[in-house]
Amino acid sequence: MPQQPSPPTLPFELVQEIIQSLNGEDDRPTLLSFLRVSKACWETAAHVLYRTILLTKDRTERLFLTGGEDMAVVTESPESRLVHLSPRTRRALSFIERVELKDIEPEHIYLLWAATTPDTPLFPNARQVCLRHFRGRWPNACQYPQKDVPQDVDIFGHIDLCVEMELAFRYIEYLPVQKYKRVSIHNVWSPRFSMTPYPDEWEELRWFEFYAQTFASKVVQRFDEAEAFLDDIDPDGKLPPLTYVVPTDEWEDLTLGSLSKERGWVPSPTSRIQFTFDSADWRAPPCVVCGKKFDWPQDTVVSYKGAPHTFRAG
CATH class of the missing domain: 1.20.1280 (Monooxygenase)
Structure with missing residues (x-):
């Protein structure tokens, strides 16, 4: 045959x-x-x-925790319940370029700490990190870890960071980073420099403001707070400027006029503080991580508390 x-x-x-x-x-x-x-x-x-990974509570447990364990136990001793990560798993983690963390709890942060090899980032080649951590509409209910970050732990290396709502930025304190490159903070109400662990160096730092009219009415206060922050961490003016991105140019004249009258400040390419007012010609570039600028563009109808609501940028 x-x-x-x-x-x-x-x-x-x-x-x-x-x-x-x-x-x-x-x-x-x-x-x-x-x-x-x-x-x-x-x-x-x-x-x-594994180029992109979304880490929710369930996915973090499946990846780093033995099955069926009570998370209350993990709070006390995460390393005792940690899955042994094989060389192949750690290699897979090294392929990850973009990480999104969404609504994870302090217990899951402890798991990430326990899985990290000392002095080596857990996600060594991640270049983009997107942090979405708040329950419901407001971030005030966020629960932050009660333990100090181990000194030899780095979760990320050099990253571009995108954070939803300024208060949630506090969470990044517990996800240590070797270096921030471009940082975008969306839906900012009022930067809290004394309460929030902002980076002390960056290649770009931008706030996407939420309400243009409120921002215009308080711009002098915001300007003074930002100047004090920069004087504290960058007295020699070596860092790139920080930028406020405002969702409409409707209040641009009022905003800049108040700064000129109250502080004698006029826009300049060399200023440590910059302002970008968005308009129909889309002057402000989008976030490098999520590709967005404003979650609720001007005159967009969204669902709020079960009823239609027209969001207006002013």
């Missing part, structure tokens, strides 16, 4: 191109299958599958 010819085999370079063309979310089942084919396929598929 004649021997049947072997089925044709694709060159591995072509297989790599096929895997790399897949989408980490839409093609997840296919990528999971490729993980089991061979070591070489695992490497290529894992790069695609």
Whole structure:
């Protein structure tokens, strides 16, 4: 009986191109299958599958915690319930380029600390971090960790950071970063420099203001607070400026006029504090992490407390 010819085999370079063309979310089942084919396929598929990761409470537990444990126990001793991370798992973590953390609790922060190798970031190659941590509409109910961050723990290396609402920025204190690059804080009501652990260095720091009219009425106070903050951490003026991004140019003349009258300040490219007023021509560039500028654009109808509500930027 004649021997049947072997089925044709694709060159591995072509297989790599096929895997790399897949989408980490839409093609997840296919990528999971490729993980089991061979070591070489695992490497290529894992790069695609783990490029972006969303860490919720459930996903953090599944990744770092033994199943079925009471989180109250983890609060006391997270390392005793920590899953041993294999070299392959740690390699997969090194493929992650973008991390979004959403509504995680202090107990999950402790898990991240326990999983971190001393003096080595847990996500060593993450370049973008998006922090979404508040319950409901307001962040006041956020629960912050009650323990001090271990001195040898770094969760991230050099990152661009995006935070939803300024009070939630306090959470980043417990997710230590080696260096901030570009930082965007959305829906700012009033920066609290004395209460919030803002970075002491950055390549770009921007607040996306929430209410343009309120900002215009308090701009002198905001300006003085920002100047005091910069005088404290950057007396020699070596850092790039911090920027207020305002969602409409309707109050631009009033805002700048108040600064000119009260402080003698006029816009200048060399100023440590900058103001960008958005308008129909979209002068303000979007956030480099989430791609957004304002969650509720001017005259947009949203659902608020179960009823339609027209949000106006002014």
